[in-house]
Amino acid sequence: MTTATLQITEPKDRLFLLATCLIVLMCIARVAVRDLGADAVFSSADNDDVMRLLSTRSWLTGQSWFDMTQYGVLPPEGVSLHWTRYIDLGLGGLVALFGLFVPPSTAELWAVIVWPVLLLGALIVVTGYGTRRLVSPMAGIIAMFMIFVWAPISLGYFRPGRVDHHNVQILLLTIATFAALWPTAPTRSGVIVGAAAALSVTTGLETVFFLVGLGLLLVVQAAWNRDGARARLTAFSLSVAVGSTVLHLGQTTPSQWLHAMCDKLSVPYLLVIWIGALAALSFWALPARFRQPMPILCTTGGIAALGVLAAFPMLGPCLADPYSHLPQDVQALIAGNVIEALPLTAFAERYPLDALHRFQLPFAVLLLAAVFLLLEDRTRPAKVARAVGPLLFLALIGAMASFLQIRQAVLLAPMVPALAGYALAQPFELRAEGRDRLANFGLIGATLLVVLPIAAGERIVRALQSASDSAAIAEGEDANCALPSLLAGLDRLPSARVLSSINLGPKLAAFSHHAALTAPYHRSAEALANGFFPFRGDAAGLHSWAQEISADYVLVCEGSAYGDGAGTTLASGEQVAGFERIELGVEPLMLFAVVSDAE
Numbered sequence: 001m002t003t004a005t006l007q008i009t010e011p012k013d014r015l016f017l018l019a020t021c022l023i024v025l026m027c028i029a030r031v032a033v034r035d036l037g038a039d040a041v042f043s044s045a046d047n048d049d050v051m052r053l054l055s056t057r058s059w060l061t062g063q064s065w066f067d068m069t070q071y072g073v074l075p076p077e078g079v080s081l082h083w084t085r086y087i088d089l090g091l092g093g094l095v096a097l098f099g100l101f102v103p104p105s106t107a108e109l110w111a112v113i114v115w116p117v118l119l120l121g122a123l124i125v126v127t128g129y130g131t132r133r134l135v136s137p138m139a140g141i142i143a144m145f146m147i148f149v150w151a152p153i154s155l156g157y158f159r160p161g162r163v164d165h166h167n168v169q170i171l172l173l174t175i176a177t178f179a180a181l182w183p184t185a186p187t188r189s190g191v192i193v194g195a196a197a198a199l200s201v202t203t204g205l206e207t208v209f210f211l212v213g214l215g216l217l218l219v220v221q222a223a224w225n226r227d228g229a230r231a232r233l234t235a236f237s238l239s240v241a242v243g244s245t246v247l248h249l250g251q252t253t254p255s256q257w258l259h260a261m262c263d264k265l266s267v268p269y270l271l272v273i274w275i276g277a278l279a280a281l282s283f284w285a286l287p288a289r290f291r292q293p294m295p296i297l298c299t300t301g302g303i304a305a306l307g308v309l310a311a312f313p314m315l316g317p318c319l320a321d322p323y324s325h326l327p328q329d330v331q332a333l334i335a336g337n338v339i340e341a342l343p344l345t346a347f348a349e350r351y352p353l354d355a356l357h358r359f360q361l362p363f364a365v366l367l368l369a370a371v372f373l374l375l376e377d378r379t380r381p382a383k384v385a386r387a388v389g390p391l392l393f394l395a396l397i398g399a400m401a402s403f404l405q406i407r408q409a410v411l412l413a414p415m416v417p418a419l420a421g422y423a424l425a426q427p428f429e430l431r432a433e434g435r436d437r438l439a440n441f442g443l444i445g446a447t448l449l450v451v452l453p454i455a456a457g458e459r460i461v462r463a464l465q466s467a468s469d470s471a472a473i474a475e476g477e478d479a480n481c482a483l484p485s486l487l488a489g490l491d492r493l494p495s496a497r498v499l500s501s502i503n504l505g506p507k508l509a510a511f512s513h514h515a516a517l518t519a520p521y522h523r524s525a526e527a528l529a530n531g532f533f534p535f536r537g538d539a540a541g542l543h544s545w546a547q548e549i550s551a552d553y554v555l556v557c558e559g560s561a562y563g564d565g566a567g568t569t570l571a572s573g574e575q576v577a578g579f580e581r582i583e584l585g586v587e588p589l590m591l592f593a594v595v596s597d598a599e
Contacts, residue, residue, distance in 0.1 A: 012137045012138070013137060015137065015141070016128070016132055016137040016140055016141055019128075019141040019144065019145075020124070020125060020128050020129075020144060023124055023128075023144045023145060023147075023148050024121050024124055024125070026148055027117065027120055027121065027124065027148060027154060028117060028121075030154075031113070031117055031159075031160055034160065036109075036113055036160065038105075038109050038484045038485065039483040039484055039485050041109065041112060041113060041160050041161040042112075042161055042482075042483070042484050042507065042511075043482065043483055044159065044161055045112070045161035045162065045163075046164070047502070047503070047505075047506040047507075047519070047520055048164035048165075049112070049161055049162055049163050049164050050506040050507050050509075050510045051070060051081065051164075051506050051510075051519070051521075052083070052087065052088075052091070052163045052164045052165070053091075053108060053112060053163060053510060054070055054072060054506070054509060054510050055068065055070065055081065055083065055085075055088055056087075056088045056091045056092045056095060057095075057108070057510075058070070058071075059085065059088050059092060060092050060095060060096065064253075065085055065251075066085075066251070066252065066253035067253075068080065068081045068082075068083055068085065069081070070509065070519070072509035072510075072515060072516060073505060073506070073509050073515070073516045073517070073518070073519045073524075073527060074515075074516075074517055074519075074524065074526060074527055074530075075497075075515045079519050079521055079523065079524045079527050080521075080523045080524070081521060081523070082261070082263040082264045082521075082522075082523060083165065083204075083264075084165070084202050084203050084204075084251055084264070084265075085251050086199070086202065086203070086247070086250075086251060087163075087165055087168055087203065090115065091111055091112070091115050091163055094107075094110070094111035094114055094115055095107050095108055095111040098110045098111060111163075112160065112161050112163050113160040113161070115163050116157075116158045116159060116160060116161070116162045116163065116167055117158070117160070119158060119167045119168065119171050120147075120153075120154060120158040120167070122171055123147060123153075123158070123167075123170065123171050123174060124144050124147050124148075126171070126174050126175055126178065127140075127143050127144060127147060127174055127178075127414075127417050127418060128140045128141070128143060128144040130174070130177075130178030130181075130418065131143040131144075131417070131418045131421045131422070133178075133182070133183075134178070134181055134182075134183075134384070134387035134418075135384055135387060135388070135418075135421060135422050135425065136384075136425055138421075138425040139418075139421035139422050139424075139425035140421060141421075142420060142421040142424045142425055143417040143418050143420060143421030144417070144421075146416065146417040146420040146421065146424075147417050150416065150417065152413075153170070153413060153417075157170060157410075157413070165203050165204050166204075166410050168200075168203055169200050169203050169204055169206065169207055169410060170410060170413040170414065172196045172197075172199055172200035172203065172207075173196070173200055173207060173210055173411065173413070173414045174413070174414035175192065175196040176192075176193045176196040176197050176200065176211075176214060176414075177214070177391070177394060177414045177415065177418075178418075179192040179193040179196065180193045180214055180217060180218060180232070180236075180390070181386075181387050181390055181391075183227045184227070186227060186228030186229065186230075186231040186232035186235070187228075187231045187232065187234075187235045188235075189232055189235075190218075190231065190232035190233065190234065190235025190236040190239065191235045191236075191239045193214070193218070193232070193235075193236045193239075193240075194235065194236040194237070194238065194239025194240035194241075194243055195239055195240075195243050197211050197214065197236070197240045197243075197244075198239070198240050198243030198244040198247055199243070199247065201244060201265055201269070201273075202244065202247040202248070202251065202265050205263070205264065205265070205269070206407060206408060206410060206411070207410075207411065208269070209397055209398075209400075209401040209408065209411065210394065210397060210398065210401075210411045211240075212276075212397075213393065213394055213397040214394065215236075215276055215280065217390050217393060217394070218232060218233045218236055218280070219233060219280055219296075219297070219300050220297070221233070222280075222283070222296065223292075223293040223294075223296040223297050224293055226386070230283070233280055233281075234281060234284075236280075237276075237277035237278075237280045237281050238277065238281075240273060240277060241273050241274050241277035244265060244269075244270060244273050245270055245274075247265070248265050248266065248270060251265075252266070260314065260317070260318070262317060262318035262320075263522070263523070267314070268314055268315050268317075268318045269318075271311050271314060271315065272308070272311070272315065275304060275307035275308060275311060276304060278303065278307070279300050279301075279303040279304035279307060280300055282299050282300055282303045283295075283296040283299055283300065286299060323335075323522055326522060326525045326528075327525055327529075329529070329533070330525045330528050330529055333528065333529075333532055333533075334522070334528070339406065340405065340406055340407040342405070342406050343402075343403050343404055343405060343406065344402045344403045344406055344409075345403065347406045367392065367395065367396075367419070369423040370388060370391075370392060370419045370422055370423045371392065384422070388419070388422050391415050391418055391419050391422075392415075392419070394411075394414075394415050395412060395415040395416070395419065397411065398410075398411030398412035398415065399412065478501055478503040478504050478557040478560055480557065480559075480588055481504065481557035481558075481560075481588055481589050482503060482504055482507045484507070484510075484511040486586045486588075486589050487504075487507055487508055487511040487512045487586075487589070488511050488512055489584055489585065489586035489589070490508075490512045490514060490555075490584065490586065490589070490591065491512050491513050491514075492584055493514075493553075493582070493584070495513045495514055495515070496514055496515070496552035496553055497514070497515045497517060497549075497550055497551050497552050497553075498514045498515065498516060498517065498551065498552065498553045498554070498555050498591075499517045499518070499530060499534070499545075499546050499549065499551035499553070499554045499555070500516065500517070500518055500531065500554070500555040500556070501518065501531050501532075501535060501556070501557075501560075501562065501567070502518050502519065502520045502528070502531030502532060503531075504516075504518070504555060504557070505517065505518035505519045505520075505527070505531055506519055506520075508555065514553075517530050517531075517549055517551060518530045518531030519531070526549075530545075530549060533545070534546065534565075534566075534567070535556075535562035535563065535565055535566065535567025535568075536562060536563035536564070536565035536567065537565050537566060538565065538566055539566040539569070539576045539577055539578060539579075540577075540578075541565075541566070542554070542565070542566040542567065542576075542578075543577070543578035543579070543594065546594045547594065547596070551594055552593065552594060553582070553591050553592060553593055553594065554570065554579060554591075554592045554594060555589065555590070555591050555592075556570045556571040556589075556590050556592075557571060557588055557589060557590070558571055558573070558587060558588035558589070558590050559571060559572070559588065570590065570592060571590060573590075576592075578594065578595050579592035579593065579594065579595065580592060580593045580595050
């Protein structure tokens with residue numbers, strides 16, 4: 001980014017700066033008027049958010065940087081997580097800072113409120129200035145406003161309490177997208193693309209499809225070498241390969257540096273990254289007279305294909321289903337009940353209205369409007385077409401990836417506001433030029449893209465909360481019980497092992513001194529099974545299961561339905577042989593002691 005691009009000299013630039021400040025303040029104000037008590041914040045936080053808090057807490061209290069095991073679940077072995085420790089640096093830094101002035105519990109609460117707000121502010125600024133530079137100041141303003149009104153972003157991934165990793169990924173992918181399309185400073189922007197890409201794939205493998213698409217885009221740009229694209233591709237290739245390697249070494253204990261782990265950044269994925277980087281750099285080995293588009297594309301594609309073929313024996317195991325190592329009954333449990341693992345088609349079949357609001361209608365209207373304007377309006381500057389075309393390409397990759405798993409919809413987040421800015425700015429600019437037909441078309445698009453998300457915001461948020469929660473099992477289960485104040489009330493009893501549904505397990509570990517026996521993470525088939533199967537069997541089966549895992553208590557939520565099994569019977573208040581109700585005054589939580597001499 002050059003200094004000139006940040007100079008605010010014209011009225012439209014001053015308007016842009018004012019709009020940036022106003023939209024950021026609106027986001028902060030919307031948070032400030034919420035109930036920011038622990039119960040309100042954590043009631044909407046999902047299991048991943050709570051486990052991230054536990055991870056940060058464990059690190060701050062002395063757990064090894066390299067040890068991502070949560071020992072508060074299924075002790076003494078604990079539950080191993082496939083997450084990165086790097087996010088704990090940011091969240092933990094806030095906890096440590098606030099801890100200088102307030103008690104630890106308050107410092108944690110403030111941190112989980114402030115962290116998403118900081119990320120959202122950064123996202124607004126990056127999106128606004130990026131869209132302004134690539135399209136126009138008006139497009140930048142609209143893009144920022146879309147972030148504010150588009151419920152899956154500002155009211156979903158970036159609401160207080162959301163501290164898992166998706167919001168970090170969205171910000172990193174947004175940075176990478178705009179840096180890849182930046183028309184100046186190709187070497188610097190290439191380094192930024194590579195660094196953001198490396199950190200995003202370290203944060204979570206969901207971004208792999210996006211990064212492959214981004215790499216393809218940079219290779220195509222380099223083939224024609226517009227705006228210094230070859231320098232950008234070179235800087236990107238080196239920085240993503242070196243950066244991901246350094247990040248892998250920095251988060252992995254040395255004894256496991258060469259281990260293949262298919263659920264996080266490790267040797268197989270580093271091998272793919274290095275193969276791609278070397279293939280992308282191969283055009284430099286061509287004689288100067290052959291550095292033309294087709295030779296470059298053919299050379300890069302050929303070397304990449306040969307490299308992947310040679311490395312396939314190591315890569316093959318990671319191409320299998322991520323849950324293939326689990327028992328068949330647990331695989332069926334995930335396929336039928338964990339919503340974020342569903343493909344878009346299955347999600348649409350199960351929740352047709354939510355799928356329509358979240359995906360088909362907004363994205364279809366947006367993409368059609370952008371394509372129509374791009375093809376119809378041939379008077380726009382060439383730089384705009386060179387930016388909007390790649391944005392549409394990357395959006396298409398995100399849409400296609402969501403057909404594999406609904407969680408891949410996170411890949412769409414960087415493109416939607418920018419494309420909306422382009423499409424919705426056209427009515428203002430075209431009407432000023434007297435081109436009313438296109439302007440009217442754009443106004444219709446504006447109505448659908450802005451009014452619709454506001455009107456359907458609550459529905460979208462509810463769908464998002466279900467789809468993004470890795471433990472969205474038996475939707476609505478325990479909705480009124482997973483509150484810190486209620487779970488803390490269980491501490492009136494000595495520390496014990498408590499069997500609960502999956503939706504209560506992580507919060508039980510976080511907000512009480514008891515050991516949880518359930519959690520929704522694929523590295524522990526036991527933790528998954530504990531939270532589902534025993535509650536859906538008969539009373540004898542539940543009692544036998546509880547004794548087998550040495551559970552002292554069984555915890556349910558009054559009125560919740562756990563299928564047709566003994567869990568539902570307990571939650572209805574009926575007496576069940578082998579379990580004795582413990583009255584603690586923490587309704588609607590219902591705690592039962594496991595009676596060892598049950599008949």
